[in-house]
Amino acid sequence: MTETRQTPVQETGPRPDGRAEQPEHDEELRYQFPGDKRASVGTSISSRAMVRRLPELIRRSLALAWHADHRSTLLLLLAQAASGVFGALALYATTGTLTALLGPGPVTTHLRSAAPSLTLLTVSAALRAALGIAVTTLSGRVGPRVNRDADMALIEAGCRAELAAYDQPSYNESWEAADRGAATTPDLLTSAQDVIASTVSLVAAAGVLATLHPLLLPFLLLGSVPAGLAAVRTARIHYLATITTNDERAALRIYRWHLIDKQRADQVRSDQVLDFMLAKYRKAEARIVTVTDKAGREAARVSLLAALATGAGAALMWGALLFLVSTGRIGLAAAGSATFALRTAASSVQGMVGNGTRLYRMGLYLDDYFAFLDSAGGHRIARGEIVPGPPKTIEVTSLSYAYPGEQQEPALRGIDLTLRQDEVVALIGQNGSGKSTLLKLLSGLYLPQGDGRITWDGIPIADLDADGLFRQVARVPQEFARWPLPAHENIHLGRHDGDPVQAARDAAALTGFDEVVDRLRSGWRTLLAQGWQGGAELSGGGWQRAAVARAFYRTARQPGLLILDEPTSDLDPRAEHRILHALRALAPGRITLLVTHNLANAKLADRVVVMDQGRIVQTGTWDELAHRDGLFRELLDLQRDRTVPAPRPAP
Numbered sequence: 080m081t082e083t084r085q086t087p088v089q090e091t092g093p094r095p096d097g098r099a100e101q102p103e104h105d106e107e108l109r110y111q112f113p114g115d116k117r118a119s120v121g122t123s124i125s126s127r128a129m130v131r132r133l134p135e136l137i138r139r140s141l142a143l144a145w146h147a148d149h150r151s152t153l154l155l156l157l158a159q160a161a162s163g164v165f166g167a168l169a170l171y172a173t174t175g176t177l178t179a180l181l182g183p184g185p186v187t188t189h190l191r192s193a194a195p196s197l198t199l200l201t202v203s204a205a206l207r208a209a210l211g212i213a214v215t216t217l218s219g220r221v222g223p224r225v226n227r228d229a230d231m232a233l234i235e236a237g238c239r240a241e242l243a244a245y246d247q248p249s250y251n252e253s254w255e256a257a258d259r260g261a262a263t264t265p266d267l268l269t270s271a272q273d274v275i276a277s278t279v280s281l282v283a284a285a286g287v288l289a290t291l292h293p294l295l296l297p298f299l300l301l302g303s304v305p306a307g308l309a310a311v312r313t314a315r316i317h318y319l320a321t322i323t324t325n326d327e328r329a330a331l332r333i334y335r336w337h338l339i340d341k342q343r344a345d346q347v348r349s350d351q352v353l354d355f356m357l358a359k360y361r362k363a364e365a366r367i368v369t370v371t372d373k374a375g376r377e378a379a380r381v382s383l384l385a386a387l388a389t390g391a392g393a394a395l396m397w398g399a400l401l402f403l404v405s406t407g408r409i410g411l412a413a414a415g416s417a418t419f420a421l422r423t424a425a426s427s428v429q430g431m432v433g434n435g436t437r438l439y440r441m442g443l444y445l446d447d448y449f450a451f452l453d454s455a456g457g458h459r460i461a462r463g464e465i466v467p468g469p470p471k472t473i474e475v476t477s478l479s480y481a482y483p484g485e486q487q488e489p490a491l492r493g494i495d496l497t498l499r500q501d502e503v504v505a506l507i508g509q510n511g512s513g514k515s516t517l518l519k520l521l522s523g524l525y526l527p528q529g530d531g532r533i534t535w536d537g538i539p540i541a542d543l544d545a546d547g548l549f550r551q552v553a554r555v556p557q558e559f560a561r562w563p564l565p566a567h568e569n570i571h572l573g574r575h576d577g578d579p580v581q582a583a584r585d586a587a588a589l590t591g592f593d594e595v596v597d598r599l600r601s602g603w604r605t606l607l608a609q610g611w612q613g614g615a616e617l618s619g620g621g622w623q624r625a626a627v628a629r630a631f632y633r634t635a636r637q638p639g640l641l642i643l644d645e646p647t648s649d650l651d652p653r654a655e656h657r658i659l660h661a662l663r664a665l666a667p668g669r670i671t672l673l674v675t676h677n678l679a680n681a682k683l684a685d686r687v688v689v690m691d692q693g694r695i696v697q698t699g700t701w702d703e704l705a706h707r708d709g710l711f712r713e714l715l716d717l718q719r720d721r722t723v724p725a726p727r728p729a730p
């Protein structure tokens with residue numbers, strides 16, 4: 080298993096040209112970093128580590144609960160404590176009852192002297208049952224609230240990470256681990272409560288045993304330690320099995336998503352990809368089954384050994400009890416009570432260890448969760464505090480940018496460029512030449528690397544306050560969001576003062592999105608989410624008109640930088656014409672950047688910048704470049720050339 084999971088770098092050496100060798104087999108979905116840190120965490124699961132960690136985990140679980148719902152948490156703790164006290168009282172009352180019943184004298188005397196203990200036993204049991212119901216109800220209130228808080232905190236932390244984090248190999252993995260941590264929070268609370276309850280009950284049982292005869296205390300350990308050790312050991316086995324199959328689980332999720340997601344549903348059918356993908360699905364699943372089966376067998380072996388040890392301990396305990404009774408060291412009634420207390424103690428220890436290991440295991444994910452919250456997976460946006468106005472000049476010097484990963488060539492190399500207010504600049508270049516990457520850097524979504532610099536009116540972009548900077552940017556990205564929201568919300572996205580529909584309508588009129596909305600039965604209030612009640616689906620062009628209207632809406636609220644990455648790729652000529660005119664009309668007072676593969680559209684720009692393999696290779700007006708030898712002219716000629724080879728004459 081480990082052999083097939085090595086990285087390509089380990090399998091193949093570097094080539095003389097320094098690039099990675101082609102791997103001999105197809106790459107499969109795997110997280111990119113080889114030594115999973117959780118593997119070492121997994122192997123460190125031990126009884127000692129667990130005992131050391133539990134108090135802090137219990138404290139953290141209670142803190143989460145407290146934060147989610149003060150009152151219920153307080154009541155929960157009180158109910159739990161009271162339940163523990165009544166449990167202890169019930170145990171003492173059982174001892175008292177047995178002592179009274181099994182003591183010397185006539186039955187009526189036994190019953191009379193047992194009455195107070197019996198009453199206490201009954202009342203304690205009844206109150207304990209009532210408190211049990213209260214605990215369950217309160218847990219049911221607090222658990223979901225804890226989960227809600229954890230989930231919202233996680234989403235917020237994720238959205239505050241730098242965009243570049245998504246390109247980092249480790250980010251997905253840390254996000255998923257944190258997500259699992261957030262999902263475990265309600266169980267965490269339940270386990271913490273159970274550990275507390277079992278501990279109270281164990282202390283009570285130990286107290287009873289100590290009162291009966293101190294010699295009985297060691298049996299408490301004999302009866303429960305093997306099971307406890309086995310529980311820790313099996314937790315470790317299962318945890319390691321889970322993390323060993325992390326890649327496969329992630330791959331399953333991704334395959335599953337691709338197969339069932341609406342966006343690809345047509346291609347799943349028309350490309351007949353189902354069997355092919357299901358075979359990959361089964362392969363990944365088979366690996367998980369192999370690992371979990373092996374873990375299951377190992378865990379069963381450990382449990383069997385523990386059961387044998389517990390059996391031997393029980394035999395020893397009975398022998399010792401017989402010895403104590405037969406030598407008159409304890410009475411028959413005390414022996415009966417001891418048996419009862421020992422059973423209670425054993426089940427408390429099992430509860431403690433079982434829930435303790437569960438808590439410990441979940442605590443590992445909780446660590447991931449808190450680590451993510453602290454730093455957004457190590458990528459929290461931390462920039463300067465200068466709040467910019469609309470930039471008059473954006474200066475780019477020696478800008479290079481390389482995405483992480485050994486397969487990646489630098490996307491940008493040594494870019495120098497100056498952009499001025501009121502100017503429309505068209506970025507032209509073949510696929511993969513770096514246009515979208517440059518736009519993301521200009522709009523502050525990525526930060527320059529190394530010596531590269533981007534300044535807004537002389538201020539390095541990293542020194543600008545991130546929110547303030549994004550407030551100055553309106554973008555139509557290449558792949559724009561299709562928000563499952565009503566039509567007007569898809570335009571203003573919650574930012575409006577006054578009538579939200581009217582605000583959206585004005586921007587939509589510039590792109591023809593208003594005509595699309597007019598055809599929807601509920602007009603601007605129509606939910607743009609097909610398959611949901613009252614929902615509707617737009618055409619590809621309809622959505623693109625909405626995306627451009629969204630950017631124009633922001634532009635009307637003053638962004639100094641308008642960025643459009645192929646904004647008309649899905650549009651009919653009429654809609655395209657309308658948008659290009661609007662774009663020109665909006666240009667004064669801001670910097671406008673347009674990426675387009677339709678070179679005729681670049682005519683509206685004041686300046687055309689041509690990119691090739693991450694570099695700027697030409698700059699000039701459209702007319703200059705159209706009449707100069709170079710890449711632009713070559714692409715223009717290709718776009719104009721619509722001659723197709725004549726069909727071959729029939730033989």
Ligand SMILES: Nc1ncnc2c1ncn2[C@@H]1O[C@H](COP(=O)(O)OP(=O)(O)OP(=O)(O)O)[C@@H](O)[C@H]1O
Nearest residue numbers: 246482487490508509510511512513514515516517
């Ligand atoms: N998120 C990413 N992670 C890694 N590599 C990326 C990422 N985005 C782009 N690249 C790589 O960077 C290079 C430039 O891509 P970019 O999207 O900037 O090109 P483009 O000129 O906009 O292309 P197109 O015309 O196809 O949209 C490409 O080699 C691409 O594979």
